[in-house]
Amino acid sequence: MEINFILNGKGVKVKTHPLRRLLDVLREDFDLSGVKEGCGEGECGACAVLVDGELALSCITPVGSVEGTSVVTIEGYRETAKYRALEEAFSATGAVQCGFCTPGFIIAAESLLSKTPRPTPNEIREAISGNLCRCTGYSGIVEGIKRASERGEGLW
Ligand code: FES
Ligand code: FES
Incomplete structure (x- = not known):
């Protein structure tokens, strides 16, 4: 087909x-x-x-x-200013170690921020509850999404 x-x-x-x-x-x-x-x-x-x-x-x-x-x-999303805001934020908060899970977290973050541009930490945790990271623990990732939402003024 x-x-x-x-x-x-x-x-x-x-x-x-x-x-x-x-x-x-x-x-x-x-x-x-x-x-x-x-x-x-x-x-x-x-x-x-x-x-x-x-x-x-x-x-x-x-x-x-x-x-x-x-x-x-992620290859398509990487071309956007939103991706760059998330990348900067993830790097600043130590949200990436081996990087295997990172594309999935970035996509989950975009899905959240497109509907809720200024999420609370609880809303972020809820939005990434289907994503697993075996390396970093989740606090850096939650912080990273929060930072992107605060600094990405006008993007979401
Ligand atoms: S590989 Fe699809 S959810 Fe784990
Ligand atoms: S950074 Fe390695 S699994 Fe998340």
Whole structure:
């Protein structure tokens, strides 16, 4: 089956089984290796992408379900001023160690800030509750998202 969607701002088509995981299509067919596979079961957030602006876990998303939507991965999001604000903030608060989980946290942060530009620490914790980090602990990540929300004036 041919599936058409927008990927990081460009129209793409892929001929594949509609039940194939979006994660595999992104990594194998489009070389988008920023989308990580952690648990493969919808429980760690490493594979998060935005589908029509909403956070989606690509390991449990069949590619057929993104027909006609706009999908953004960390590679596309990296081109934005919002990404740069989050990157600066994560670096300032020590939110990144090995970096494996970071794309997922950045996508979760964007999903939160697009709806709640000035979140409380509790709202941030709630928004990242589906993301696992094995390295840093979460306080630097919560601080990083808070810092980006405060300094990213006009971005969200
Ligand atoms: S790899 Fe998708 S949620 Fe863990
Ligand atoms: S920085 Fe290593 S898993 Fe989060």
